[in-house]
Amino acid sequence: MYQTGVKSVFLNEYIEEEVYVSQPPSFENHKNPTHVYKLKKALYGLKQAPRQCYVILTNFLLDKKFEREQVHKPFFIKKSSYDILLM
Numbered sequence: 001m002y003q004t005g006v007k008s009v010f011l012n013e014y015i016e017e018e019v020y021v022s023q024p025p026s027f028e029n030h031k032n033p034t035h036v037y038k039l040k041k042a043l044y045g046l047k048q049a050p051r052q053c054y055v056i057l058t059n060f061l062l063d064k065k066f067e068r069e070q071v072h073k074p075f076f077i078k079k080s081s082y083d084i085l086l087m
Helices: 006-011 048-063
Strands: 076-079 084-086
Touching: 048 076
Parallel strands: none
Antiparallel strands: 076 084
16 A cells, blocks of 8 residues: 655646635735735645645546456556456
8 A cells, every 4th residue: 555645646746727815924024915826836724735646646546457446446556367456
């Protein structure tokens, strides 16, 4: 069984929507205090992060010949002659 950290996965995912955040308290630009930042990648805690991570994971697993379980959609199955892999 393998696992990965959720926080590290979210930090490496690109987001499709335009998302802007205000300046964090200790990183304020005093010359431009009203400016906001446009995010290029997802942040942990961002509402779009889990959805984008799931879309990328789903596409990857389907490309690798996994089948989506019919009753429980988040589960993926790959069968061979001797093994069954559940994700």
